[in-house]
Amino acid sequence: MDLGFSGRVGFNCYLSASGGGFYTHYDARTAMSLQIEGEKTWSYAPRPALAFPQRNASYALNGGAVQASKIVDAFVPIEPWETVIPIPENEFLSETLRPGDLLSLPAGTWHAAKAGEHSLALNLYFQHADFLGLVRDVIEPMLRQHESWRSGAPPAPNRPERLPGNVLSYFQSRLAELRDAIDRLSAEGPELEEMWRRLITLDDLASDESALAPAEVPPVDEEQMFRVRRDYPMMVYEKPDGGGEPSAHLLHGSTLLSLSIEALPILRRLAAVTKFRAREVLEWNAGTSSPAWADVADLLGLLYTHRVIERVPDVA
Structure with missing residues (x-):
């Protein structure tokens, strides 16, 4: 909270046997690893493959990138901007962490890790909350109170040549209301400020x-x-x-x-x-x-x- 980070912060603890670790992948969150006992060797790309991705991704056996389930919504298909080309692993940097060492990897950075004889490490992660989600959480309650936003589009014949008139009218009215709701928001107003304050104080508990x-x-x-x-x-x-x-x-x-x-x-x-x-x-x-x-x-x-x-x- 002192950092004013508007997202989720959490800890994981990893106890690895000799040779244990992770294959090459990237995470949709910033992660810091603090080595407690033993050693773990990290290989990582010199730069993120994709800034602030919405999904985790892993290398395929043929060297291509495979996106895992989306953190925001696992059922949303991969969007064009999310397509990434893996950085050749021979360009990766390598670092062996020993007790007291700390490694920070930005979200979207390819990396792999392998323990020595054994390894115990703490992982502090920062799950970023995007502005689109913040605005959605503010706008939805403003609109959901209206019956027209809860009822859905009216029934109409499904004709391929054009959108039915009553459905078109419904869309136009809802978009006008959406624009009005957005216009009522101010960067200095209480709605966005309250939501931001909730984001920087709320945790999993x-x-x-x-x-x-x-x-x-x-x-x-x-x-x-x-x-x-x-x-x-x-x-x-x-x-x-x-x-x-x-x-x-x-x-x-x-x-x-x-x-x-x-x-x-x-x-x-x-x-x-x-x-x-x-x-x-x-x-x-x-x-x-x-x-x-x-x-x-x-x-x-x-x-x-x-x-x-x-x-x-x-x-x-």
């Missing part, structure tokens, strides 16, 4: 619906200990609300809370601590008057409900 389900609010006592949940990244920021007034925003996984601006110092402190006692929050409004306990209890209840914080035993 946030897709677990059971983990995101609201929790019942328990009675909040001043002596109750809480822990800030770190299973999702957290972002706290200030921005105007729908009426143009400044407000405090907290983004935690896929949960977005919009609160009064008075809560901003509390939320910023919350993002910096691990555990705290409920009554300590009364002192978190630095430079301003302390909030009433009832307001603090309501805020903690809201944060608990949305699983931003959790109760922990008070161990003496």
